[in-house]
Each structure stands twice: as structure tokens, then as C-alpha cells.
Amino acid sequence: MRDTAAGPRLLLRRLRELMAEALEPQARLDRIVHHIAQNMVAEVCSLYVLRADGVLELYATEGLNPGSVHLAQLRLGQGLVGTIAASARPLNLSDAQKHPAFAYLPETGEEIYNSFLGVPVLRAGRTLGVLVVQNRTMRQYREDEVEALETTAMVIAEMIATGDLSRLTRPGLELDLSRPVTIKGMSFNEGVGLGHVVLHEPRIVVTNLFNEDSDEELQRLETALGSLRLSIDDMLSRREVAFEGEHREVLEAYRMFANDRGWVRRLEEAVRNGLTAEAAVEKVQSDMRARMMHMTDPYLRERMSDFDDLANRLLRMLMGHGPEALAGQLPRDAIIVARSMGAAELLDYPREKLRGLVLEEGAVTSHVVIVARAMGIPVTGQMKGAVSMSENGDAIIVDGEDGVVHLRPQSDVEAAYAEKVRFRARRQELYRELRDKPSVTRDGVHIDLMMNAGLAVDLPQLAESGAAGIGLFRTELQFMVASTFPRAEAQEKLYRDVLDAARDKPVTFRTIDIGGDKVLPYFKGVGQEENPALGWRAVRLTLDRPGLLRTQMRALLKAAGGRELRVMLPMVTELSEIRQAREIIDKEVRHLSRFAHHLPTSLKLGAMIEVPSLMWQLEEVMGAVDFVSVGSNDLFQFVTATDRGNTQLAGRFDPISVPFLRLLRQIARTGEKTGTSVTLCGELAGRPISALALLGIGYRAISMSAAAIGPVKAMLTELTLGELTALMDETLDAPTSDRDVRAMLHEFASAHDIPL
Template sequence: MRDSAGGPRVLLRRLRELMAEALDPQERLDHIVREIAQNMVAEVCSLYVLRADSMLELYATEGLNPGAVHLAQLRLGQGLVGTIAASARPLNLSDAQKHPAFTYLPETGEEVYHSFLGVPVLRAGRTLGVLVVQNRTMRHYREDEIEALETVAMVIAEMIATGDLARLTRPGIELDLSRPVSMTGLPFNEGVGLGHVVLHEPRIVVTALFNEDSDVELDRLETALDSLRLSIDDMLSRRDVAFEGEHRAVLEAYRMFANDRGWVRRLQEAINNGLTAEAAVEKVQSDMRARMMHMTDPYLRERMSDFDDLANRLLRQLMGRGPDALAEILPKDAIIVARSMGAAELLDYPRQKLRGLVLEEGAPTSHIVIVARAIGLPTVGQVKGAVSMSENGDAIIVDGEDGQVHLRPQGDVEEAYAEKVRFRARRQKLYQELRDRPTETRDGVPVDLMMNAGLAVDLPQLAQSGAAGIGLFRTELQFMVAAAFPRVEAQERLYREVLEAADGKPVTFRTIDIGGDKVLPYFKGAQHEENPALGWRAIRLTLDRPGLLRTQIRALLKAAGGRELRMMLPMVTEVSEVRQARDIIDREVRHLSRFGYLLPTRLKLGAMIEVPALLWQLEELMQAVDFVSVGSNDLFQFVTATDRGNTRIAERFDPLSVPFLRILRQIVRAGDQYGTPVTLCGELAGRPISAMALLGVGFRSISMAPAAIGPVKAMLCELPLSDLSVVMEEALANHSASTDIRALLRDFANKHSIAL
């Protein structure tokens, strides 16, 4: 190259002119490879594009036999070009023919060329092709020449991504960017969704690639970096880190990257070579991602997503965009694809347009999954690579039953799933026909099937599902979606709306359960905790901040005037906490009575059994409250010392194990002994097989997501409960805790023709 700075800038300026000219795609490619060869004083410049069948096809060349264009091809991993594509790393060779991967293609006439420089054509870390220059003389290409070729490759990647080159493909051949991809994850919520991709953190499309003034772009980069560093420092100093979804270790990694001199130097070099600041970030991000994807060290590969997020933040700073991840215009059949997201973020999307959710992370009992289940959204988690493989608008199918995700599916796959959706619709119709039947077992035992809710938009499902009432109303969701603490009037309005929609059916309001992983952004009392699930949360927090609890209780009392009010305290550890809460309630009752407010006709106070310590206080607890509800998610988490958000162990232990079912039976029996109603409102109630286990150990009231009521009721109506109770009693009396309860229940269901 003629000089280390002018060369790349001259080349990019010429490419910009070529991109603006009215040329057909092949003519434009031919001009581009010719310009690259001239600028780099190379005798050959060739572009290979990766097809959907994993073949690299020669799309344009200057210097090789032009008759080989669209005929010469190499498999991914074959030859020097295939090796570059497979590894996403450049190759710089002074004598290419001596490299062990060299493959001779006689139709190209390249045998006379010795020196070889090839770079991958990358976009978002994905290899879309390979760009090569060659010379007859033996030489190593300089670092600035490699950098220049990588920069040009980024421009070509955008051409491929826009679909310009698709017109050059032969019938039946597709480029890799459009090939169908099937991925497997974990099924988090059943159902099938067909629609189009909406990236929760949309990939920012850089349209201004070439700079007019490098000094101006360098100043813009420095300003954006300063702003980025300040924002990270601010997040680390604030006490609402958990709400932001950024664990402290991740933010520390962000700060390390943001101050990394090597990263900044690469950004500056890309700008000096003629790119805008945005294009420089895009290029360096793509290069870094491609290299990290091929690292064997799992820790370094985990840092890949940290780096992606940081680069996207920097792009937003440069392009003046806010952090709001919600797409301005959603398709009517949106399927959200995200690495991870908070429950409140999902609720930001218009629900009528959502058809599914795909997560690269997540666990079955994480709060985002609970919310997705509550709104009936087919959800698949642990789908590695989903974000980088997807583009906004791609057709996608989410199978929440089998954990399959099909991106850009072929027609036959799409039709098969469309039929599956039609079958599910027919099955839902059968559930609707069951809605008005008495909810009792085959042998006449009545069971209350309640639904879980958390927002006003959940209320129509009370009538649609045929639920006996709302067994758990999560009041904290109103707080999580608000920009500030909801005033007492807003809370009262919501609670009254819920009670009116229930139309006399029982509603159990759980008092605000914040803290831990549900810290509100506007709540300044929170602080970083090593073990947030075991920390300052729920009743512990509200007893320490009684003003918060008093405000909510006052709103509940006023909303329930003339009706029965059921309140439930979360995360109770000691019975004394119930007594403290009752004192606060009594004071609020006296206050409202003094001012002549209409009070509830009856007030029932309950407690959630989530903390194992209560298992040794059941006698006192049953006498101190009017009802109890088992929060099976947290109780199981604490009993087994299993972080439900840790994907490595989230599936390690089974809640339908003999030890855990014995605990649940112990709670039911204590309730029976003291005449205290017992229900269960965790995710365990929402599947027919686990609901069957709960009925078998004595539960007669369970609460679940509205969509689960139909399948559970269909099972229940066919269930001979007295026979099941005998089978379960024998299994739990067996001193071998290794009994496979799931297999036992399936055998029982098959014997009695019960659909699970």
C-alpha cells in the first residue's frame, strides 16, 4: 500500500462513490475488487461469499480467470479461503502454496501467485464470506494493509446483509444470511408462536460508513467514550444495579473494556483508515466477536456478550439514541429475541402483538419467564446464539413444548407448525367447553383452580379461563412498571378494578414483594447484596419501611370497602412478622374508621410459606393467620439451596421428588389439623402432572397461570383422586427417596386414561 493513512482513506472514498453509482450488483462487485487491487498494489483481489449450503462461491475477481466467477467454490473449512471462513481469522502468507490447507483450483489460474492475504467478511460476528488479495512475489502484508482489507470487508458485509447480492445467486441457491436455522433450547412455557423477529436490543444499523474528517470523528469517539465511562461509573455507584439487569461483575467488566487502551486504539485506527466513529465501533465489535467465538476458554467466551452490550451502548451514545429497547413499530406477530430481559421490559411491549419469546439465558422460574407464562406467551430459553443469528423481521417459529426455535423456516416446516397451531386451537376449544363444568375429580372431590395475576390487563382471563378466583395477585408488578412509587389513589384504583372484575370471586392480594432481584429503579433504599434472594426483600423490607406498607394497606382497605379483603404476606420467616404486620393493619383500620370510610366486611390475613424456617413453626403459624399459601418456587429454591436463576443447576433437582413432596404434605396436614385453608400458588401448579402430584398429597386449592387452567382441569375431571391418594401415600412412605414420582404418575395416568 502506498502509505499507511492515505491509502485506506482513498480506497474508502472510491468505494463510497461506487456505492452511490447506479450499477447492478455484479458490476459494482467487479469495480470494488478492481479498486482494492489497484489501491493495495495487488495483482489479484477476489471475493468469496458463503452460501446456505456451507460452500464459498467466487463472486468477483480481479486477476484470476473471470470465467471462474460463480463456478469456483470451496467447502467451509476447505483450502485457505475455507479455513479463514471457518476460523473467522485472517491469513497472511508469503508462500501460500506451502500452507498445509492450500487447495489448488485449476479453473482460477492462481498457481503463479505466492503471497496471500485473506480476511473474513464479518457482520455481528458472523462470517458471510472471505476477501483475498494475492501477489506473485513472496512477501508478508503489513498490519496497516490487513486493517485496510478488514475495513473494506466490513463494507461488503453490509452489501450482503442488505440482500443486494441475492440477485446473483442461481435458482435453488441461497446465501448463508438467509439460510434456515434450527436451534434447541429449554421449553419454558408451552405453546407455538409463528411470527417475525423483534430484537429486544436491536442491532444498530450503521449507515454512515465513510468519514469526511478523521479528526472530527476522533473527537466524537472520545466524547462518546467519556459519556459511556461516566454512565458505567454511575450505574456502579447507584444502588439499583439489580433492577437494571446488570450484575456488578458484569458492570466491572464493562468498565474494564471501556478503559481498555487496546480497544480504544483499534477504534482510532479504524477511524484513521477512513471510517466514521460508528462504523469503527461496528467493525471492531464484529472482529472481536468473531475471534472470541472461536476461543476455547469458557470464561473468555462468556465475556463476549459483555463486550457486545458495551459496544451497543457506545453506538447508541454516538448515534444519539436513548436506551429504550422497544422497537418503534412492531409487526402484528412479534416474537421477541433477547439475551435476557427484565419482567418490566416485557410488559413494555403491546401484548396484543406478541406471539412468543426467545431467550439466550433465563431459567424456568426466573421472573421474566413467570410473567411470560402469566400472559400466555410461548417461551424458549437457553437458546445460544439466537441474537447473533437473527435479524429484525426474520420469519421465526417458537415451539414452547419441545424447546425448538426455527429461524427463517422452510415452507414445509412452517406449514407443519401452522397445523400444530390449528390443533392447539381445537384443543383450547375443548378446554373452553370444560369451563362451565364443575371443577371436581372423577370421584366427586371439589378442587379450587385459581389463577395468578398482577396487572389490570390480566383480569379478562378470569372469566375466560373459568378460574374460581385469583389465588395470587402480585401487587409489585404495578410498582415495577411505574416510573415512581404509585400514589395511594393509583393503587386504590387498581385494587378496586381487580375486585370489581372478580365479581364476588375471591382475590388474594400479596403485599408488595420487592427487593432481591426486584429492586425498583426509583427506590433509593436498596443496596448491593451478595445474596439478594436471601436479603432485604418482601416483608423484611416493608416492616423496615412501614410507610410503604401502610400506604398499600390503606389503598387495599379503601378499595375493598363493602367487600371481603384477603391480604397475604410474602417471605415470612418468623410468626412475629405476621403479628407486626397485623398491628400496622389494625392501625390503618382505626384511622380509616375514624374518618368514616367504608371498610371491608371481612379481612383475612394470610402468609406465604417460602422460607424453610416456617416448617418448624407450622403450629404457631396456622393459629396466627386465616390462610396460608405455599410459594413453591422460592420454597423449593431454599430447601434445595438452588439458585433458580442459575442455569447450570436450575434443572438439577426435581420438585416432584419424594423429600419435597413430603414437605408439602406436612404443610397440608398442619392446615387440616388447625382448620387453616392451604393453597399453592407457585409454578408447580401449572402442569397437569405436577398438579396431579399436589392433589395426591392433599391440596384442594392451587393457583396457576390462566393458560394452565384448561389442561389442569381436563386432567382433574378424569382423575380418581382416592386411588391416587393411596398410591402417593405409599410412595411417600417408602424410605427410599429415589422413587421416580414422575414415572409413577405417568403410569397411573396411562392406567386410568388421563391425558397429561
């Protein structure tokens, strides 16, 4: 009985020898197709490589007219080869000429061949070319022959990816891997960044492709699979994982993949054919990804990311990869490209090297975007395909104004954006000239422009931006970037540094807002929740774990000795929460007084209005606190019932709409009526167009990222507020609520020469 695995093993052994030889790229390719044809008893073996212009060019052949190399061409979707490239699926035909996609290329002399086997050359699910074998006799190629050709294609994919074949490309032409790509998505933070790609979760590059001992590799694979299954079972058995719901379903899907016999069988088969365990995972993952990418069922396509993650976990186990040190390996102009990421993960990167952030998913109000905005880097989101199209080190431009990414840009595009960066620098110089000028409208109304902060690195921006103070200091960021709970002394030091940097300017500290999507890995009390934004978080959590709030308040009270202390409670839902929090704070004040600690000269307690239930108790809330702040990000998501992290809903509803502006106006008017200070801190405050709307409905204090203060101040100093207020009142009091407020504000600004 014939050993069907012997052929592929022999072929891979010969390919390994060829890869080690010092050969020119064309000679290496010619030898490769010769050995494939010989091993598979094929009369023809041909390699087509995809160029940047969407053309598949014949790069090497055994059996066809050698004069057609680098001349024979097919477009994507044209002929059998073009069909394979477009679909990323193999074709195995006993009579190729009867296939409807067959295209005759007279220069190759292939009309005499009947049987045809073609496989895509894949890398990370992306098609780089097509590898073909042909015979005169009509026959169906066996499964082991298909497997052997796919394995060989994987080796060729690495040759293409490493740039070995670029020297064979004719002048003026480029391979697809290096072609310029423009991706249109959404703007999450303004600005322009030019730099080089850093993949947040870089693909593991498998360099050791060929095995020396199949049995040893199968044992390595089995051991890694066992460890993978145990780790998933462990995640599922943890108490913090909900017993039902979406989170558990994802983990159950992982477990299903990890135990899928079909997947494991394909891995084992690739190893028996001569690949190492990690190369087998890479090959099967790439094949699976290419197939799933072309499925029309959205649910199955969503599962692709689960499969990718599982395969990457297995690769890391096989290759012993742990977390990589970021600072040393980053280019000086790093632009992070990620499917999604948490705020703490972004803070792992050194700020001085970051030039931008590109997200395939996410929403404008997700916390990673808020942190990126505080860091002053441009961000684009909803950039579909950005990760798979990028390679570490690729040149990239992030246009945070238009929500566009240019990957491997052409020189004229790069030059145009370099000029745009210079223009923005000149505009920033203009904003700096406004820094020390009062924030007063043309008709004499003073507006407090405050900045949001959360880390020590934000503090220099207080003076640089000309902010009137810190309207929101997110104390939880210190907890999110730490590996354990920050000790009371560390908290106290940070709060004292903040107050020292602010000098006589006011600072509002928001008490720790963890839970929801801000999970601390070292805090075991928070488990998976079905609706984390609506769950055990913020003041709800700190009232249930009063030790957290007591420790933080003690640190704040000590740090503010001899100064005013402003503290704000997040996610307040009812008055009783304010009373409970005040009791804890008063207890800490009494404790420190007993031990003669230097206390603040005054203590002001505020509440964030971000839960809609407060709208029906506004006067009572304002009577129970010294000030309120509107958290427009959460308030908007709760009012419109839209998860701010849901990519399908990002941008669906406009916060500058009549219903939401009516609600915000009601808060401002109630503050005026009760004599309570009202500040709005959120996404709305940081863009001139939405800040214009807020000023028009009565807000006189708004807090934003430091980078946004200049553009907003430039807008308001050209504004006659009385005219805008009359227009906004007329619009919001009208019986219809479907007026396009955004368009109206743009017309108003244009008519009055107000810069937006």
C-alpha cells in the same frame, strides 16, 4: 516516508463512490475487487460468500479465471478460505502453498500465487464470507494492509446483509444469512407462536460508514469515550453499588475495557483509515466478538457480553439513540428475541401484538417468564445463539411445547406448525366447554382451580378461564410498570377494579414483593446485593419501610369496603414478622374507622410459605394466620440451594422429586390437622403432570396462570383421586428417595386415560 494510512483512505473513498453509483450487484462487486487489487498492489483479489448449505462460493475475482465465478466452491473448513470462514480469523501467509490447509482449485488458476492474505467478512461477529488478496512474490502483508482489507470486508458485509447479493444466487440456493436455523433449548411456557423477529435490544445499524474528516471523527470518538467512562465511574461511585462482589466486578470489567489502550488504538486506527467513529466501533466490535466466540476459556467468552454491551453503549452515544417507542414499530405478530430481560421490559410491549418470547438465558421460574405465562404467550429459553442468528423481521416459529425455535423456517415446516396452531385452537375450544363445569374428580373430590394475576389486563381472563377466584394477585407488578411510586388513589382504583371483576369470587392480594431481582429504578433504598433473592426484599423491606405497607393497606381496605379482603405476606421467615404486619394493618383499620370509611366485612391475613425455616414452625404459623399459600418457586430454589435465574442450573433438579414432594405433603397435612386453608401457587400448579402430583399429596386448591386452568381441569375430571393418593403415599413413604416420580405419573396417566 510512506503514509501507510493514505492507501486505505483512498480505497474507502473509491468504495464510497462505488456504493453511491447505480450499478447491478455483480458489476459493483467486480469493480470493488478490481479497486482493492489496484490499491493494495495485489495481482489477485477474490470474494467468497457463504451460502446456506455451508459452501463458500466465489462471487467476484480480479486476477483469477473469471469463468470460475459462481462455480468455484469450498466447504467450511476446506482450504485456506474455508479455514478463515470457520475460525473467523485472518490468515497472512508468505507461501500459501506450504500451509497444511491449502487446497488447489484447478478452475481458478491460482497455483502460481504464493503470498496470501484472507480476512473474514463479519457482521455482528457472524461470518458471511471471505475476502482474499494474493501475489506471485513471497511477502508478508503489512498490518495496515490487513486493516484495510478488514475495513473493506465490513462494507461488503453490509451489502450481503441488505440483500443486495441475493439476486446473484442460483435457483435453489440461498445465502447463509437467509438459511433456515433450528435451535433447541428449553420450554418455559407452552404454546406455539408464528410471527416475525423483534430483537429486544436491536443491533444499531451503522449506515454512515465513510468519514469526510478524520480529525473531526477522532474528536467525536474521544468525546463519546469520555462520556462512556464518566457514566461507568458514576455507576461505580453510587452508594447502592456494593463495594465488593460480582456486580462491582462486572462494572470494573466495563471500566477496564473502556480504558483499554489496545481497544482505543484499534478504534482510532479504523477512523484514520477512513471510517466514521460509529463504523469504527462496529468494525472493532465485530472483529473482537468473532475472536472471543472461538476461545475455549469460558471466562473469556462470558466477558464477550460485557464487551458487546460496552460497544453498544458507545454506539448509542455516538449516534444519539435513545429508547425507541415500541408500539408503533412492532409487527402485528411480534416474537421478542432477547439474551435476557426483566419483567417490566416485557410489559413495555403491547400485548395484542405479542406472539412469543425467545430467551438465550433465563430460567423457567424467572419473573419475566412468570409475567409471559400470565400474558399467555409461549416462551422458550436457553436458546444459545438466537440473538446473533436473528435479524429484525425474520420469520420465526416458537414451539413452547418442545422448547424449539425455527428461524426462517422452510414452507413445509411453517405449514406443519400452522396446522399445529389450528389443532391447539380446537383443543382450547374443548377447554372452553369445560369452563362452566365443576372441577371435580371422578370419585367426587372438589378441587379449587384459582388463577394468578397482577395487572388490569389479566382481569378478563378470570371469567374466560372459569377460575374459582384469584389465588395470587401480585401487587408489585403495578409498581414495576410505573415510572414513579403509584399514588394511593391509583392503587385503590386497581384493587377495586380487581374485586369488581371477581364479583363473589375470592381474591388474595399479596403485599408488595419488591427487592431481590424486582428492582424499582425510582426506589433508591434498594442497592446491589450479593444474594438478592436472600436479601432485603418482600415483607422484610416493607416492615423496615412501613410507609409502603401502610399506604398499600389503606388502599386495599378502602377498595374492599363491604366485601371480604384477603391479604397475604410474602417471604415470611419468623412469627414476629406476622405480628408486626398485623399491628400495622390494625392501625390502618382503626385510622379508617375513626374517619367513618366503609370497611371490609372481614379481613383475612395469610402468609406465604417459601422460606424453609417455616417448616419447623408450621403449626405456630398456621395458628397465627387465617390461611397459607405455598410459593413453590422460591421454596424450591431455597430448599435445593439453586438460583432460579442461573442458566447453568435451570432444569438440573426436578421439583417432582421424592424429597420436595415429601416437604409439600407435610405442609398440606399440617393444614388439614390445624384446619387451615392451604393453596399452592407457583410453576408446579400450572402443568398437568405436576398438578397431578400435588393432588396426589393432598392439595385441594392450586393457583396458576389462566391459560393453564383448562388443561389442568381436563386432567382432574378424568382422575380417580383415591387411586393416585395411595400410589403417591406408597412412593413417598418408601425408604429410597431416588425414584423417578415423573415417569411413574406418566405411566399412571397413560394406564387410566388421563390427558396430560
